[in-house]
Amino acid sequence: MKCFIHNNQDSLGTCKYCNKGICQNCMVDTGMGLACKDDNCKNEVRFLNDLIENNKKIYSKMSKNSLIPNLYTLIFGLIFLGFHFFIKNDIFILAIGSFLLAFSILQYFYTKKYVKSMKTNFNE
Numbered sequence: 001m002k003c004f005i006h007n008n009q010d011s012l013g014t015c016k017y018c019n020k021g022i023c024q025n026c027m028v029d030t031g032m033g034l035a036c037k038d039d040n041c042k043n044e045v046r047f048l049n050d051l052i053e054n055n056k057k058i059y060s061k062m063s064k065n066s067l068i069p070n071l072y073t074l075i076f077g078l079i080f081l082g083f084h085f086f087i088k089n090d091i092f093i094l095a096i097g098s099f100l101l102a103f104s105i106l107q108y109f110y111t112k113k114y115v116k117s118m119k120t121n122f123n124e
């Protein structure tokens, strides 16, 4: 394939956005892939890369830091509540169960808020 601007030059790659062949003089390395020098293409490729990177960050943060502890808290809360209702009527067990359940719900909303704020930062 030849460069779409310089017909006498072999293309060394293709623009990730418009898929045209580009020579060394025409390519821009966005860090995650090649784009041609068209401003729209550069911006689109950067935007897509940022989007992918941002989603990865949010996903790893959510799964590593928030959702797994949240799940444990929820399960322990339900175990305590189940113990209270089905095995032994105990106000302390009920209190602990309710606290864990409330905590896991609060944590869930905090996580959602955090993810939302990450998205807002990204859009600015």
Ligand SMILES: [Zn+2]
Binding pocket: 015, 016, 017, 018, 019, 020, 035, 036, 037, 038, 041, 042
């Ligand atoms: Zn392009």
Ligand SMILES: [Zn+2]
Binding pocket: 003, 004, 005, 006, 009, 022, 023, 024, 025, 026
């Ligand atoms: Zn060229």
